[in-house]
Amino acid sequence: MAEIVGAYFTSHVPAIGGAIHKGLQQEPYWKPFFDGYQKVHEWLAQVKPDVAIVFNNDHGLNFFLDKMPTFAVGAAAEYHNADEGWGLPLYKPFAGHTELSWHIINSLVEDEFDITTCQKMLVDHALSIPFELAWPDVSAWPVKIVPFAINTVQHPLPSAKRCLALGQAVNKALQSWTGDERIVIIGTGGLSHQLDGERAGYINREYDQFCMDNLSVDPAALTRDSVHEMVRKAGTQGVEVLNWIAARGALGVEAATEIHRNYHIPISNTAAATMLMEPA
Amino acid sequence: MSGPQNASEPIPGTHLFDGNAAAKGFELNAMCYSFNDAANRQAFLDDEEAYCAKFHLTPQQRKAVAERSVLGMIAAGGNIYYLAKLAGIFGLNVQDVGSMQTGVSVDNFKAMLLAQGAGQTYDEAHDAMIEKEKVHG
Ligand SMILES: [Fe+2]
Numbered sequence: 001m002a003e004i005v006g007a008y009f010t011s012h013v014p015a016i017g018g019a020i021h022k023g024l025q026q027e028p029y030w031k032p033f034f035d036g037y038q039k040v041h042e043w044l045a046q047v048k049p050d051v052a053i054v055f056n057n058d059h060g061l062n063f064f065l066d067k068m069p070t071f072a073v074g075a076a077a078e079y080h081n082a083d084e085g086w087g088l089p090l091y092k093p094f095a096g097h098t099e100l101s102w103h104i105i106n107s108l109v110e111d112e113f114d115i116t117t118c119q120k121m122l123v124d125h126a127l128s129i130p131f132e133l134a135w136p137d138v139s140a141w142p143v144k145i146v147p148f149a150i151n152t153v154q155h156p157l158p159s160a161k162r163c164l165a166l167g168q169a170v171n172k173a174l175q176s177w178t179g180d181e182r183i184v185i186i187g188t189g190g191l192s193h194q195l196d197g198e199r200a201g202y203i204n205r206e207y208d209q210f211c212m213d214n215l216s217v218d219p220a221a222l223t224r225d226s227v228h229e230m231v232r233k234a235g236t237q238g239v240e241v242l243n244w245i246a247a248r249g250a251l252g253v254e255a256a257t258e259i260h261r262n263y264h265i266p267i268s269n270t271a272a273a274t275m276l277m278e279p280a
Numbered sequence: 281m282s283g284p285q286n287a288s289e290p291i292p293g294t295h296l297f298d299g300n301a302a303a304k305g306f307e308l309n310a311m312c313y314s315f316n317d318a319a320n321r322q323a324f325l326d327d328e329e330a331y332c333a334k335f336h337l338t339p340q341q342r343k344a345v346a347e348r349s350v351l352g353m354i355a356a357g358g359n360i361y362y363l364a365k366l367a368g369i370f371g372l373n374v375q376d377v378g379s380m381q382t383g384v385s386v387d388n389f390k391a392m393l394l395a396q397g398a399g400q401t402y403d404e405a406h407d408a409m410i411e412k413e414k415v416h417g
């Protein structure tokens with residue numbers, strides 16, 4: 001049976017890609033952030049995943065407002081990045097795991113999650129930057145992916161409770177998968193930040209701490225707030241923590257073991273965070 | 281950590297991008313979405329008026345774009361993820377966009393972020409930012 005080796009959570013701020021491109025990892029501004037990935041590299045080298053289930057959100061590259069799925073699941077053989085509007089160098093493509101995608105899709109719909117399936121899906125910095133951080137020196141990614149895009153753009157957004165349940169249903173699907181893959185779960189985005197409005201620059205260390213303290217042992221604690229209250233506490237874009245909650249669900253219903261955490265304010269306008277967890 | 285609150289209680293300085301905003305801002309966001317293509321970014325720079333007309337921007341949207349008013353664009357239904365692509369045409373990053381929305385210098389805005397890193401709450405850092413802007417204007 002396939003094995004879930006653990007979960008990796010990380011911020012995906014676009015500026016991180018710029019810093020990597022320019023080789024700024026050891027600059028004073030960036031060092032406290034990038035130093036948090038040494039442990040991620042060691043852990044990945046040790047657990048050696050070959051598949052990644054990734055929960056992230058599109059930022060207006062693949063989806064426009066003409067059609068906005070609440071939960072979209074990739075079922076493509078390949079996923080490509082494209083110009084996100086800033087003319088930056090493109091990120092490497094990803095290989096998909098189509099059989100596993102369809103297995104998960106079948107299982108989710110059986111479980112009454114009315115997802116959108118995507119045989120073509122562009123992926124943006126929210127997927128690429130976590131990979132650049134995790135595997136900085138590879139010419140091709142060592143894992144195949146099954147990407148999930150959660151709507152964190154246009155309200156109404158799915159509730160935290162629903163995102164956790166989605167993740168748990170993905171975990172159930174993985175339990176019935178007969179392959180022998182080593183699967184890592186990835187949740188990207190956050191933590192607290194707000195780009196828009198007069199409250200731009202808002203960060204909430206206390207709420208981030210609450211999220212990080214509870215995510216491994218009691219993820220349901222993160223689901224008691226409405227999305228509106230999450231926006232109040234985490235900021236308009238900090239609500240991307242929904243991706244983390246879904247990913248935590250996919251790790252399983254038991255309490256998980258936190259094995260690494262890094263938290264640094266600010267990276268760009270964001271409270272940047274990194275975590276690793278192993279299943280119970 | 282939270283008691284029950286009225287879900288509709290507004291969040292200060294925050295504009296939720298909901299169905300009303302998405303409907304109101306459709307044209308503006310559609311134009312910004314087109315900026316994923318470099319040729320479209322160039323077409324905007326070559327003839328802004330014609331490019332905005334092609335996307336049928338509302339008068340409110342056109343005015344906000346002409347004035348480079350981020351808050352104006354948000355009031356006209358713009359979503360920040362799409363607006364960021366317009367900002368990119370002018371080489372503006374999210375600190376620039378933050379300074380435009382808060383009415384302070386970019387350096388002052390960045391200092392506010394760093395102050396939160398140094399342990400200040402948002403309210404403390406924000407108040408200091410506004411104070412400093414008054415003094416140095
Ligand atoms: Fe994001």
